[in-house]
Amino acid sequence: MKNELQKIRQMTPGEKWDYFKTYYLVQTVIGVIVLILAVFFIRDMKMGSREVLASGCLINVAIDEEGFLFLTDGYVDFCGKSIKKASVFLSVDNTLDFMPENPLDKDSYVMALTAQIYAGEYQYLILDQEAWEHFQASDIYADLAQTLTQEQQEAYADRMIRQTVQSEDGTHTETATALDLAGTAFAKRFHLEPQEAYLVFIETAQEKYQDDVIEKKQRIADYILTAE
Numbered sequence: 001m002k003n004e005l006q007k008i009r010q011m012t013p014g015e016k017w018d019y020f021k022t023y024y025l026v027q028t029v030i031g032v033i034v035l036i037l038a039v040f041f042i043r044d045m046k047m048g049s050r051e052v053l054a055s056g057c058l059i060n061v062a063i064d065e066e067g068f069l070f071l072t073d074g075y076v077d078f079c080g081k082s083i084k085k086a087s088v089f090l091s092v093d094n095t096l097d098f099m100p101e102n103p104l105d106k107d108s109y110v111m112a113l114t115a116q117i118y119a120g121e122y123q124y125l126i127l128d129q130e131a132w133e134h135f136q137a138s139d140i141y142a143d144l145a146q147t148l149t150q151e152q153q154e155a156y157a158d159r160m161i162r163q164t165v166q167s168e169d170g171t172h173t174e175t176a177t178a179l180d181l182a183g184t185a186f187a188k189r190f191h192l193e194p195q196e197a198y199l200v201f202i203e204t205a206q207e208k209y210q211d212d213v214i215e216k217k218q219r220i221a222d223y224i225l226t227a228e
Contacts, residue, residue: 053079054220055089057117059127060096061197067190068092070227078223091122096131114138120204123213124220132178132198136163141177142203147217156225161198179225186227199224 054075072088117140144160161178178198181187187195201217
């Protein structure tokens with residue numbers, strides 16, 4: 001090693017570069033690549049280990065950038081958490097409106113979106129009336145009478161939107177499945193389009209009776225409906 005160092009010291013700058021390229025360049029590049037991959041791997045592990053506070057999806061509606069931050073980073077702050085330890089997901093630009101000449105694109109997209117909803121990827125949706133009516137047949141909406149607290153039901157009674165549900169015995173009942181966001185400070189402040197949009201919660205079979213999941217939905221409802 002000493003002889004090699006002595007040899008390198010006696011080289012000209014050009015000879016040192018040629019020597020480095022010949023014997024060390026490939027190893028150095030590989031080492032840098034491995035280091036970069038290790039950094040990304042560690043980062044992904046940390047990101048993946050963060051607590052997911054909420055996961056939402058906008059369908060046939062849009063909000064401005066401030067509204068997006070309100071529903072993501074702002075909600076992390078609202079929950080008293082740090083973005084290093086907690087996260088919120090929000091899927092935007094989802095639509096059921098496609099050009100009539102591309103019906104297959106619409107069917108494929110809607111099927112994929114429905115599969116995501118069934119898989120429990122989203123705790124809540126913000127959608128327009130068309131989308132709300134479209135997904136009623138999928139039976140994915142949580143019953144607000146079973147999801148919200150009694151105090152919340154009283155506070156938001158004038159915003160509850162009901163749908164007719166057929167039970168197993170063939171009888172029909174009305175069930176509150178959506179909260180009308182029209183005229184709320186949330187809709188006005190963040191330029192919700194259209195203003196006639198609904199907030200609904202998704203109920204999957206595996207989470208139906210989990211208290212912590214219900215509490216998350218209750219917190220989301222208050223956060224959105226009491227926005228100033």
